[in-house]
Amino acid sequence: MDAAAFRQAGHELVDWIGRYLEEAERYPVLSRVKPGGIREALPPEAPAAGEPWSAIRDDVERLIVPGLTHWNHPGFFAYFAISASGPGVLAEFLSAAFNAQGMLWRTSPAVTELEEVALGWLRRLLGLPEAFEGVIYDTASISTLHALAAARQAAPEVRERGLAGRPDLAPLRVYCSEHAHSSVDKAVMTLGLGQSGLRRIDADERFRLRPDALAAAVDEDRRNGVMPLAVVATVGTTAVTSVDPVPAIADVCAREGLWLHVDAAYAGAAAIVPGRGETLAGCDRADSLVVNPHKWLFTPFDLSALYCRRMDRLEEAFALTPDYLQSREPGAVRNLMDTGVQLGRRFRALKLWMILRYFGADGIRRRLAEHMRLARRFADWVDASDRFERLAPAPFSVVCFRANPAAPAGDLDDLNARLLDGVNATGEVFLSHTRLDGRFALRLAVGHIRTEERHVRRAWALLQEQLDRLMQAEPRG
Ligand SMILES: *Cc1c(COP(=O)(O)O)cnc(C)c1O
Helix, strand or coil: CCHHHHHHHHHHHHHHHHHHHHCHHHCCCCCCCCCCHHHHCCCCCCCCCCCCHHHHHHHHHHHHHHHCCCCCCCCECCCCCCCCCHHHHHHHHHHHHHCCCCCCHHHCHHHHHHHHHHHHHHHHHHCCCCCCEEEEECCHHHHHHHHHHHHHCCCCCHHHHCCCCCCCCCCEEEEEECCCCHHHHHHHHHCCCCHHHEEEECECCCCCECHHHHHHHHHHHHHCCCEEEEEEEEECCCCCCCECCHHHHHHHHHHHCCEEEEECCCHHHHHHCCCCHHHHCCHHHCCEEEECHHHHCCCCCCCEEEEECCHHHHHHHHCCCCHHHCCCCCCCCCCHHHHCCCCCCCCCHHHHHHHHHHHHHHHHHHHHHHHHHHHHHHHHHHHHCCCEEECCCCCCCEEEEEECCCCCCCCHHHHHHHHHHHHHHCCCCECEEEEECCEEEEEEECCCCCCCHHHHHHHHHHHHHHHHHHHHHCCCC
8 A cells, every 4th residue: 555545545534434433323322233244244265366445445334334333322321331532543543553562662662651651640640649650451351460460479489380289389369349340250260360269258238348258258268278369449340330448458458468459440530530539549558450541531442551559569470581672771761561461562552642631631520520420310310210210329420220110010120121122222322231139230331422411311211212112012910
């Protein structure tokens, strides 16, 4: 692709993207393709001869776009709504063009140093102490894996000898709440602790880890010859966005000498908002903390920030430099390859830096506060309705609720599952579900940068309409 062809295709593509982002509401949020539909529309082999760009581009619109669930749709309320903001998309474009690979400082000093700068800015916005150094990974799952790998260094000679076939080593254990994210299980499995190496602790009636139950579990494990290693506290659990009592958990960790990792993948961002700094209360005492700018900071997927006050432990776990990668730079430089499993690194910091500059701290604060206001409104409508009920507190921008009309036909779980399917089938909104205390719960998450009050209102109207339809369709029980 010569420069002229690149320019022409590029200009067209930017126009297309501009229109796509502006008119995302034209598309059904949830893709309507049948399983296998995309695969079957494409040939089984790559073409022998190159094809014109225009043919490829047309197939994107014709074949690929219908197979997308549109995360850019302002009616996307499922899981955690995320945003590819304009500056973030442009930064990705630029990052691909630079194709800089940041394994060593010298393989692109700007990759390493901009990462330090952008994560320093974010750390200050979050109100975390300077002792936390940051590093960017792709996802919170990988950030948590690395944090727990650093924690695992507390076991003797684990880097040199591993865990298998070691009668000298007690079984290692990590603790988290029953509501913690499954990435904690995966990290523990990957690190060789086995699923039994994770002990899930009961939560209270507001879905928060119970520190007394944690202390008792650690105590019991020690008596049984288990070596407690780390606790993962969650600020903003995935299902209900509950906040574990980090200060009390930090007390247990300090007393017991355990690594404290805080998973604030989604809700950490709320600490940027004036008056919401308490979101990360006690987190200054953590050993590590993960927050995902790709969740609630308008950064296109992917970018996860791990903050760690024991970066030496992380490097102890992973630094390993073959001869051909030895580099001697004057002064202290950081080589990102020493901070984790992967050698190569994308230039992710570019988009975070551009986004923080483009919106500014005030612009980000205003948008996050607005998302929380919209969720609050929705929660108020649910609370005021005699046909719906809330199933959990809504401290951030997520509301868990269900329909509970008088004299429902049949099972409430079934009614709510059908309600969710009906609402999602409209193509105007996409909500997801969870299970709370054994009950099927609908979940509305506000987080997209283009979501306005009218979209939240529309979701509420569609829920009413669909419930009416379901109640009329069946004789009352
Ligand atoms: C979304 C989420 C994760 C996983 O995030 P990835 O970046 O997709 O790995 C982990 N923990 C919590 C609390 C989350 O909400």
